Amino acid sequence: MYNVSFIDIIKDAWYxxxxxxxxxxxxxxxxxxxxxxxxxxxxxxxxxxxxxxSYFGKFEHFVEDHGIINALANNLPRPFENFLxxxxxxxxxxxxxxxxxxxxDAWVIFYNPIQIDQKPDKRQSxxxxxxxxxxxxxxxKSCHKxxxxxxxxxxxxxxxxxxLLDILETDRGKYEHRGHEDIIRKQCNLFMENCxxxxxxxxxxxxxxxxxxxxxxxxxxxxxxxxxWDYDWFRMSTRVMDFYFFSRVCSDIGDKTVFSYLIDPMMExxxxxxxxxxxxxxxxxxxxxxxxxxxxxxxxxxxxxxxxRYFFHEFFSSKLQIEAYETYFPRLDxxxxxxKILKALDL
Numbered sequence: 001m002y003n004v005s006f007i008d009i010i011k012d013a014w015y016x017x018x019x020x021x022x023x024x025x026x027x028x029x030x031x032x033x034x035x036x037x038x039x040x041x042x043x044x045x046x047x048x049x050x051x052x053x054s055y056f057g058k059f060e061h062f063v064e065d066h067g068i069i070n071a072l073a074n075n076l077p078r079p080f081e082n083f084l085x086x087x088x089x090x091x092x093x094x095x096x097x098x099x100x101x102x103x104x105d106a107w108v109i110f111y112n113p114i115q116i117d118q119k120p121d122k123r124q125s126x127x128x129x130x131x132x133x134x135x136x137x138x139x140x141k142s143c144h145k146x147x148x149x150x151x152x153x154x155x156x157x158x159x160x161x162x163x164l165l166d167i168l169e170t171d172r173g174k175y176e177h178r179g180h181e182d183i184i185r186k187q188c189n190l191f192m193e194n195c196x197x198x199x200x201x202x203x204x205x206x207x208x209x210x211x212x213x214x215x216x217x218x219x220x221x222x223x224x225x226x227x228x229w230d231y232d233w234f235r236m237s238t239r240v241m242d243f244y245f246f247s248r249v250c251s252d253i254g255d256k257t258v259f260s261y262l263i264d265p266m267m268e269x270x271x272x273x274x275x276x277x278x279x280x281x282x283x284x285x286x287x288x289x290x291x292x293x294x295x296x297x298x299x300x301x302x303x304x305x306x307x308x309r310y311f312f313h314e315f316f317s318s319k320l321q322i323e324a325y326e327t328y329f330p331r332l333d334x335x336x337x338x339x340k341i342l343k344a345l346d347l
Contacts, residue, residue, distance in 0.1 A: 006106075010039050010051045013097035013108035017090060026051075031215070031230075041110075048113050049088070054232075055106040056310040059098060062107050065234050067094050067151045072207050075146040080139060085114040085229050117226040120214040123254030126273055131223040133277030136246060139225060140239045141282050143206045150207070153236040157195075157298055161188050164306040176309070180325050184305060187329055191297050198290050205236045210299070212245035214255050232311065233303060240288050241295045247271040260323055261304060263296050263335050272344045279345050286347045293336045300324050 007026045014023060027040045029050075037053040054062055066087060073084035088095050088110040097108040121128065165188055167173035168181050177184060195201075209216075210233035217228040235241070247265035249255075250273070265271060278284070304324050308317035 006037050006053055007039070009053060009097075009099045009106055010041065010108060012099065013051065014041060014049075014110070016097055017088065017095055017110065021045075021047075050085070050111040050113055051108055052111065053106055053108050055104055056307065059105065059107055061155055062109075063094070063096050064151070064153060064155065065231070066096065066109050068153060068207060068236065069231050069234055070094055071150045072143065072146065075149050076142050077145065080142050080225070082115070083139070083225060083228055085111040085227075087111055114227050114229055117218045117220050120217070120219055120223075120249065122214070123252075124250055124270075126270070128223050129250045129270055129273045130277040132246065132249065133274035134281050135219075135223075135225045136242065137278040137281035140206060140242070144204065144239075147204075147206050153205070155235065157200075157235075157237060157302075158192060160302045160306065161191060161298070164188060164301060167306065177305070183325055183329060184301070187297060187301055191294055191301065194294050194297075195291070198287060198294070200238065200291055200294070203238045203287065203291070206239050207234065208237050208239060208241040209234050210241055210245065210303075212242060212249060214249060238288065238291060238295065240284075240292055241298075243275075243292060244296050244299055246274055250274045261300060261320060261328060263293075263328065263332060266292065266296065267335065267337060267340065272341065275341065275345060284345060284347070286342060289341050289345070289347060290338055292341070293332065293338065296336070297329075297332065300328050304328075 007028075010026050011023060014021075022044045023041055024044050024046075025042045027042070028037070029040050030038045039051040039053070041049045041051055043049075069084065070087040070089075073086045076083060095110065099106045099108070120132075124132065165185065168177060168184060174181070209228065209231060211230065216230040218226045220226045244263075244266060247268070250270045251265040251268055252270055253265075275284070303311060304317075304320045308321055311317070312320065
């Protein structure tokens with residue numbers, strides 16, 4: 001039986017990074033709903049470093065994403081100069097440790113701990129929703145301002161969709177998605193066709209973090225952004241890729257331990273409050289509102305169907321995938337009404 005100690009991999013990574021600083025403890029601080037691995041390293045002098053270990057996807061994409069994130073963290077202007085956690089570098093370059101053996105290819109990156117202020121409320125007031133819309137608009141403007149200083153990104157949404165279609169042809173894919181292959185292929189084709197019609201290729205790409213649940217960022221007393229962590233779903237894409245999770249943050253139902261990924265929060269009047277505040281600071285276009293439905297479809301296809309078993313523990317991934325086939329996809333066209341949003345924003 002294959003047995004691997006992730007903590008041993010973390011220790012090996014740190015030894016290669018700086019063997020002169022001795023580790024006292026390594027503590028697993030991973031989120032319990034996720035399969036991602038995050039550790040708190042405490043040294044003999046009680047200093048702390050955060051380590052992240054990943055073993056799915058492609059090593060090259062892992063390095064590319066974290067190179068962009070680290071450049072962004074260093075280049076963002078005020079008030080976001082300390083908003084993102086900064087990765088450790090060695091000899092002036094981002095340090096990424098790669099562990100390979102006959103069974104596993106795993107990668108480790110280190111972060112300086114990021115300060116955390118207040119966790120957002122489980123249910124937002126209308127005033128808080130408006131502030132969050134304003135804050136995301138300011139953050140997106142800052143990301144757009146520095147995007148030409150960031151390392152190049154080669155990963156596109158269509159690449160993820162084509163990868164999912166390729167997976168369906170493998171033995172693993174046929175087993176995991178048996179009985180649902182036609183549904184997945186149909187939704188993949190709809191995504192690509194609709195993106196072509198709307199003209200997504202012409203739209204600006206900026207850094208987006210996608211997963212903005214309330215456990216991934218903190219705010220100040222006045223509800224302005226303070227810090228952001230957890231970069232597992234990072235990508236360069238249209239800015240509205242960030243909107244679905246903010247619709248969930250703004251939703252009347254509030255934060256729940258047992259969750260689903262219905263599109264309904266995007267149709268709530270409370271999300272319109274968020275969009276109006278955002279639009280006032282960083283105006284949206286009709287094209288971007290039309291692509292909202294496709295960013296949601298992409299989220300379900302990529303993060304629930306394709307990679308759900310990596311991002312969530314088995315109970316959650318199975319539950320969400322079943323809901324995708326039985327509810328999310330069948331209700332998508334009838335539930336999403338772009339005209340309602342366009343009218344609210346006067347577009």
